[in-house]
Amino acid sequence: MEFFENRYMTPQGHQLPDAKSRYRALTAIDQSLVVEAGAGTGKTTILAGRIAVLLARGKNPENIVAVTFTESAASELLLRVREYIRRLRQDDFPPGLGDVFKSGISSREKICLEKAEENLDNLVCSTIHGFCQRILKTFPVEANIDPGATIMDERQSNRVFKEVLDNWLHKTLSDENGALIAGLITRYGTNYTSGYRHIQDVANRIRAHRNVKAANPEGFDEKLEEFRNALLSYVTFIKALPVPEPKSKIIADSFTHWCELAQITSNSDVNQLLALIDFPSEHGLVTKNSRATVTTYSQKARTVDWYSALDGTKKSINDARRQASTAYERVRSLWNGEIRLALADQLLADLVDNLKDLLNHYQLYKRSAGLLDFDDLIIGTRNLLRHGKHGLSVRRALARQYEYILVDEFQDTDALQAEIFWCLSSDDDSHDWTSFALRQGALFIVGDPNQSIYRFRGADVDIYTRARKTFPEDRVLSIVTNFRSSASVLDFVNNRFNQPLSEPDQAGYKALKPFRLYSDNAQAVVS
Template sequence: MQQFDILDPKLNVFQSRFLEASAGTGKTFAIEHLVCRLLLESDPPISIQEILAVTFTREAAHEMKTRIRSKLAEVPDRRAREALVNFDEIQIFTIHGFCHRMLSEFAFEARTPVQMTSPEKPDHICEMRQTVEDFFRTGESAFAIDVANLLKRSRYDVDRLVTRIVSAMENEDEPKKFSFPSLPQIQLEHLRADFLTLAPRYKWLKVEAYEGQCEKFVTYLEQKDPSLLFEEKAWFFEKIHEDNAKLRAAPLSSLSLHAPDFFQELQTKLLPPLKIARDADEMIKRIAKECRNRWKVKASRHDHFTFDDLIRKMDAALNIPSFLEKVAAKYKAVIVDEFQDTDPFQWKIFERLFLENHLIYLVGDPKQSIYGFRSADIYTYMQAANALGEEKKAFLDTNFRSSPQLIEALNTLFTQNPDWIALPSLPGALNYHPVKAGRTENQFAEPPIV
């Protein structure tokens, strides 16, 4: 793998590359200078409208635009001035923004509505909020317990609660599934007697605080109404488990109980689903899923699209030759930033459009692939690297953020044990490329004695 120095005038920037950029190695600096060199050194010239840059978030896209504009303003060159004049046409997007732009611009070829609403636009969020607020107003009985508990926990700050639910709708978080089990019946007097016998064995279990729950719990067993389980912050059986037993507690086998296995069943069968049911994050995900389904029904009537919809629509549209040709012809150079966060469907889009006949830079760091919950896939990263070929691989070799001592320690740590960053689904591990320190000062040095 070759070292990549964007400031080296001998570097051929008109060659596709798979660029690995560890944290602190000046990735954004390299990208902004790469765009400038593509604009200034291309022959025939490449215009600013013909360079596509895709990154992971809107904030990162905005920062990239700002830095490229500033860099172009520093260059006393005719092409740089032309790029600044046309800077409003710069093609920097998130993957979803890119899909939305192409599906809208080439709507006839893609067979999509001309007036598509992007899920990245503020009105999209407003409509989601409206859906959540309508949900609260209707008072859906199936979610009454979740709503009541969340309102109570949020101290009835409805606006903040709605914001959290909308965020979960955007992320399309799936709630955990659970169901309450059937439990054997037990007589109230037997439950109370066993509770009084067991209580002294366990920490933080005061009889006077919990004894009244026995009758409520028997009512739950009779009526099988889960809402009754939400009436108490903590139930007595949550304390009755061996991890919570007192140090010198008498053995369970020495106690005389009416239903010796009953409390064990509560621990193994009832407590796990109850924890999921009462978890605030899970409540939000459940409500968000219901609201998202309602919003999608409403959105489908007005040509609104979710993030996943855009990827699916784009993938389908690429099967139409005229659409694929129009999009591919629009760009001459493509830069995909944060490529480690790309999922298989997104890579398929870039691969079909740009891999064969375009200048393409895929920039990322496999060590920072942390968005598995959003379908990011490290194996997609590796597949793309192989698609470009070994001769196209390069890396940034200097860390400008960390102290020399820390860089030396990390290099030693990871080079001595190359299997530390293991790949669960493949033999071997991720390669670690040692980096140099771009700073000279020792931030860990002792301060001078004055």
């Protein structure tokens, strides 16, 4: 069922609140645009409509690229474009296109649509991975890839990576430089599986983000010195008591050993680092419930020498307890705050450096076996377009081939993918892709930052925000009319999401407007 007629009017005969934005999204084919379209606002309709207008105005299908997030979405979009062409040739206007062709379809436009329909298979409508594969196979020499390489799906690449990881671990554990890996695997006792899974998790993350670099903690040596001083403060106080209280003395002795372990630097052996990290848990120190004070003994215990040495007064005992507690809490605060985090950061930085060797083994294995994974397609395309020798010439050739690039679900695009789209839509070659001047009409992106769900794959609402800021304000269009839900449902959604999605770290919230003001007395249902 069509939710609206071929013109942008509500059932009550009013113009849609975003009618002008919808019209520009369809007709301004000489402008690069951002279309922010909320849930249920007809994003696919807008994409298909703009492609249909491009074809009606004589643009060739082979010069148009539509990138969607899934293969099913690509198939749906292509079917919709085919349907729109057929309907336009019969003077049957699809949604919104009645406003575009107010005087009807001209004979020239029908000829263009007929020709486009015959060659519609030349229109590239695919996922970003499919599009990158097409580019790389066009320029295999420049991209330094095997043109006959097999593209692995996600399941295949995970299996191959695990095999390479297992072989690499076996080699590394038998190597004299494998102390870090061995320490991480064995630190859980005989449960080697836990350590293996931690290493596998970090390895998979680095594999997905190959340019990542673990930041070395700033001021590592200074923080360790502060921690050692805190340990010594407690030890010095306890040992200065005329007769040290037994329990506190045990803790002070442990702190003395701990202080010796803390005589490390950022360049220290990994075994020293692991020993320092594990020491408090092995000795029950500075845990959440642990305490270290000069104990208040019972009346019977007041004959103890250390109690007499403290003048045997309640004030003296309380003062000693307070000083011991303050010194101990200082150690606990530092350890559970900056120190443990700094040690973890240092350990992670060392692990990332170790795992770079694993990635090299993975790349060599794929090359020897004639394999590529999805990440190779993205990274390879980005590197091809940025290549110092071939980059600009390849980009110019692709610009002639793909004059119009349309991107759906842009909020789920990561930084490398965004850079690819900007490289293909501009002749600039500066380091920062967000400074590129886009060719007129070359790039058309549709997205909703409030629906970003793939942060774990590298997508980030910050990438969307940075990309949006590269467009002038008048090139950012808001589509807010929702055809899916009733007014009462949208009121509820707007009230609940406006405030949290308008916080400083969010991309902002645009309230959705109902197409149907009334629900014909039917209950509104959220499913």
